[in-house]
Amino acid sequence: MDAIGLDEAGRAARKRTLYTLEAHVSYLREIKEGAPVRVDARVIAQDRKCIHLYLEMFEGEGAEPVSACEQMLMHIDTSGAPKGAPLDEDVAARIAAQTAIDAKDARYAGRVIGLRVRRHPRIPSERAIASATTHLSPR
Secondary structure, eight states: OGGGTOSHHHHHHHTEEEEEEEEEEEEOSOOOTTOOEEEEEEEEEEOSSEEEEEEEEEETTOSSEEEEEEEEEEEEEOSSSOEEOOOOHHHHHHHHHSOBOOGGGOTTOSOOOOOOOOOOTTSOOHHHHHHHHHTOOOO
8 A cells, every 4th residue: 555655644644545445365375483474465456436456475585375365355545434435546547657567367266165065865956946937827
């Protein structure tokens, strides 16, 4: 946030901040407490209010990430009740100048979280019930 003009002083003066709307974190490899780390942050996309951000954390000068994080951030006006607001022009320009990455090159981005729902074999799915009821004729 400091690099785009939303450091603590900038947030206070502008009455603006960023909220995280969604974040997906992938822990790829454990590292020991106290290990030196670096984080590379790159923008996948932005529009007038939001930033799609991709971060990778590396141990020391390592080439393979130890974790990756994809975030959707929204620019928020904090002068009253918090609400989404267009990015200030200078902030949007600084974001656009950041190291961009093509979404396909963000190796750990775009993943969907979910469990497959296992159904009991004797309990029909809603789809099966709907299909069956459309073939019924009234008596």
